[in-house]
Amino acid sequence: MGATLTLHDDIAVITINNPPVNGFSLVTRRELGQALEEAAENKQIAAIVLVGAGNVFSGGADIREFGSQQAWAEPNLRSLTRQLEFLAKPVVAAIHGLCLGGGLEFAMGAHFRVAAPGTRFALPEVKLGLVPGGGGTQRLPRALGVEAALNMIVSGEQVDVAILQALPGQRLIDRIITGDLMEGAIAFARERAVDIGQNGTPLPRLRDLPAQHPLAEGFLQFARNTARAASDRFPAPVKCIDVVETGIRHGFEAGLASERDTFVALMESPESRALRHAFFAERAASRIPEVPESTPLRNIGQVAVIGAGTMGTGITMNFLNVGIPVTLVEAKPEALERGVNGIRSIYAGQVKKGKLKAPELEQRLALLQATMRMDDCAGADLVIEAVFEDRAVKESVFRELDRLAKPGAILATNTSTLDVDAIAAVTSRPADVLGMHFFSPANVMKLLEVVRGKATAHDVLATVMSIAKKIRKTAVVSRVCDGFIGNRMIDQYGRQSGFLLEEGCTPQQVDRALESYGFAMGIFRMGDLAGNDIGWAVRKRRYVEKPDVRYSRLYDMVCELGRYGQKTSAGWYDYQPGKRDAAPSPVIATMIEKFRADTGRKPRDINDEEIVHRLVWALVNEGARILEEGIASRASDIDLVYLAGYGFPAHRGGPMRYADEIGLYNVVQDMKRFSRNPNDDATFWEPAPLLARLAAEGGRFT
Numbered sequence: 062m063g064a065t066l067t068l069h070d071d072i073a074v075i076t077i078n079n080p081p082v083n084g085f086s087l088v089t090r091r092e093l094g095q096a097l098e099e100a101a102e103n104k105q106i107a108a109i110v111l112v113g114a115g116n117v118f119s120g121g122a123d124i125r126e127f128g129s130q131q132a133w134a135e136p137n138l139r140s141l142t143r144q145l146e147f148l149a150k151p152v153v154a155a156i157h158g159l160c161l162g163g164g165l166e167f168a169m170g171a172h173f174r175v176a177a178p179g180t181r182f183a184l185p186e187v188k189l190g191l192v193p194g195g196g197g198t199q200r201l202p203r204a205l206g207v208e209a210a211l212n213m214i215v216s217g218e219q220v221d222v223a224i225l226q227a228l229p230g231q232r233l234i235d236r237i238i239t240g241d242l243m244e245g246a247i248a249f250a251r252e253r254a255v256d257i258g259q260n261g262t263p264l265p266r267l268r269d270l271p272a273q274h275p276l277a278e279g280f281l282q283f284a285r286n287t288a289r290a291a292s293d294r295f296p297a298p299v300k301c302i303d304v305v306e307t308g309i310r311h312g313f314e315a316g317l318a319s320e321r322d323t324f325v326a327l328m329e330s331p332e333s334r335a336l337r338h339a340f341f342a343e344r345a346a347s348r349i350p351e352v353p354e355s356t357p358l359r360n361i362g363q364v365a366v367i368g369a370g371t372m373g374t375g376i377t378m379n380f381l382n383v384g385i386p387v388t389l390v391e392a393k394p395e396a397l398e399r400g401v402n403g404i405r406s407i408y409a410g411q412v413k414k415g416k417l418k419a420p421e422l423e424q425r426l427a428l429l430q431a432t433m434r435m436d437d438c439a440g441a442d443l444v445i446e447a448v449f450e451d452r453a454v455k456e457s458v459f460r461e462l463d464r465l466a467k468p469g470a471i472l473a474t475n476t477s478t479l480d481v482d483a484i485a486a487v488t489s490r491p492a493d494v495l496g497m498h499f500f501s502p503a504n505v506m507k508l509l510e511v512v513r514g515k516a517t518a519h520d521v522l523a524t525v526m527s528i529a530k531k532i533r534k535t536a537v538v539s540r541v542c543d544g545f546i547g548n549r550m551i552d553q554y555g556r557q558s559g560f561l562l563e564e565g566c567t568p569q570q571v572d573r574a575l576e577s578y579g580f581a582m583g584i585f586r587m588g589d590l591a592g593n594d595i596g597w598a599v600r601k602r603r604y605v606e607k608p609d610v611r612y613s614r615l616y617d618m619v620c621e622l623g624r625y626g627q628k629t630s631a632g633w634y635d636y637q638p639g640k641r642d643a644a645p646s647p648v649i650a651t652m653i654e655k656f657r658a659d660t661g662r663k664p665r666d667i668n669d670e671e672i673v674h675r676l677v678w679a680l681v682n683e684g685a686r687i688l689e690e691g692i693a694s695r696a697s698d699i700d701l702v703y704l705a706g707y708g709f710p711a712h713r714g715g716p717m718r719y720a721d722e723i724g725l726y727n728v729v730q731d732m733k734r735f736s737r738n739p740n741d742d743a744t745f746w747e748p749a750p751l752l753a754r755l756a757a758e759g760g761r762f763t
């Protein structure tokens with residue numbers, strides 16, 4: 062499949078046909094090139110209409126060719142667009158659905174563009190750390206004006222055709238066709254053919270238009286400052302502006318040359334490699350080993366959530382947001398009232414900020430049934446339990462669910478640490494049970510760990526992955542273990558951060574190092590935000606279950622002082638009541654100093670590089686174990702968990718990817734060096750067998 066040409070009297074219709082999104086693969090490009098030649102040579106053909114097969118015009122470059130030689134092989138997108146532009150007969154792009162990236166760049170080579178209502182346009186290359194590479198940086202400013210075009214190029218966001226058509230003086234959209242697109246486009250093409258044939262009007266080409274801005278210098282400076290402020294870790298947005306500027310100052314061809322050089326250079330940048338890794342990681346995560354993509358799904362029309370606490374209310378909102386009714390069951394009337402009020406007040410806040418319309422608030426709340434009766438969830442297709450983290454409480458809830466849930470209902474637990482298989486075992490239908498581990502706040506955080514039990518049925522997993530997509534979560538499958546993927550790794554990161562304090566760091570020094578590496582938040586600020594008591598409860602259990610595993614006493618000492626974090630206005634930092642600004646705490650400084658003196662430790666200076674590598678390699682080593690044990694199916698799943706749920710810097714691509722970038726040999730060398738530190742824990746730094754093997758072989762995780 063690639064491109065086909067059909068004749069409609071004197072009009073040739075060339076259809077781009079490469080499912081699922083008509084990506085410009087090499088085969089498609091070759092066939093398009095041939096079809097265009099044929100249309101140019103055939104004297105019967107007066108004009109050409111370009112359309113996309115299926116639901117979209119084109120999603121752009123074929124991602125399967127990304128980064129390969131094939132992507133640049135002739136005819137590449139730039140050559141093909143040029144071929145279109147220099148064709149001596151009118152070419153009309155008839156656009157519907159989506160017109161993205163290379164799709165839009167190609168369409169801008171046509172002499173005219175008509176579109177169906179609702180069509181969305183974007184140049185999303187910046188989201189992969191790139192500039193558009195097929196002439197988009199030069200033709201879009203000529204079609205829309207510099208300001209509107211730069212907005213699209215630098216943000217990468219999709220824009221509706223109606224907004225584009227309304228831009229004063231725009232030359233991107235010649236007509237919106239409300240009826241049959243193909244018929245309308247053919248009629249439009251015929252009109253243009255007659256007009257051009259009879260009046261000798263030259264074919265309009267975007268390349269011939271000027272790219273202008275009345276105050277170009279000032280505007281571009283402003284745009285640069287804004288782009289830098291928004292994403293100082295990524296070079297691409299500012300490069301987009303540079304390339305557009307070259308086109309403004311030195312003309313179309315110079316702009317095109319600069320675009321190509323910049324594109325090629327950015328393709329090799331670590332930032333773009335990291336973003337492309339994350340992009341592919343997201344796609345890979347939806348493929349579950351042994352679960353075919355064709356697995357039939359169960360229907361989810363009604364959801365029930367048990368427990369109206371912090372998590373239950375957040376989870377509920379995810380479904381209300383996409384129009385799925387939820388029955389929210391709670392044991393305590395005051396908790397139920399608090400939960401429902403909480404949901405209402407979050408929506409009200411969104412209305413106030415203009416993010417939600419008032420009638421939408423009512424529509425969403427109308428989908429919510431709040432109840433104290435468990436029996437009310439008997440009709441639910443999916444039940445998510447979010448009661449206290451207590452095995453006995455959860456098991457009793459699951460026994461009841463087993464009694465009352467309808468046959469075929471999916472039963473999920475939001476447990477953070479408990480054994481999903483043990484919970485499933487109290488029911489007579491363990492195949493219907495799995496974990497859905499949301500992160501707090503559950504209505505905001507993107508990550509969802511889908512915990513696959515030993516008995517979980519394939520269609521249960523496939524259905525939950527699909528519903529996750531519907532509620533716009535980034536879902537990653539984890540097998541059962543203590544902490545699943547994310548929290549099991551964070552435990553090692555937490556342990557190591559305690560050792561850093563013992564040895565000489567302050568909490569603020571560790572946090573600063575992590576934040577300048579790119580983490581959204583350092584570990585101690587994160588602890589204060591989440592509540593230090595949560596980890597304390599987990600550690601108390603671990604002290605019994607795994608007495609050999611050493612944690613720094615400092616972590617417990619903070620909790621023993623009642624310093625749980627922001628909620629008590631005191632944690633690793635001091636807080637003004639009700640405020641989130643973290644101030645270094647003299648109490649903590651004294652506590653740490655006293656601990657060092659009592660245990661005979663002489664503090665030493667530890668630089669930022671050592672801090673970051675000790676913490677990130679702690680994640681990586683546990684990640685390697687998780688991979689080896691089959692808890693995660695692939696290293697990129699682990700990266701996705703960290704990018705979507707733990708604020709890992711996007712420009713580093715995730716811990717496993719970052720380790721690959723540094724080189725696993727170097728990672729293991731660092732770990733050996735750390736293990737020789739008498740104040741660290743030598744067993745902590747024993748490389749996981751998989752890591753040791755890959756390092757020795759010169760292999761990689763990703």
Ligand code: NAD
Pocket residue numbers: 367368369370371372373390391392393396447448449450451454458475476477478498499500501
């Ligand atoms: P929470 O204490 O805020 O809420 C639990 C609610 O469940 C309470 O309102 C309680 O009254 C209710 N409840 C208890 N037994 C019940 C029963 N039999 N029937 C109906 N309602 C019942 O707790 P939370 O923070 O929302 O945590 C809930 C679950 O989510 C836990 O398993 C926890 O480990 C997990 N989790 C929490 C977080 C987090 O950051 N808070 C993150 C991920 C997962």
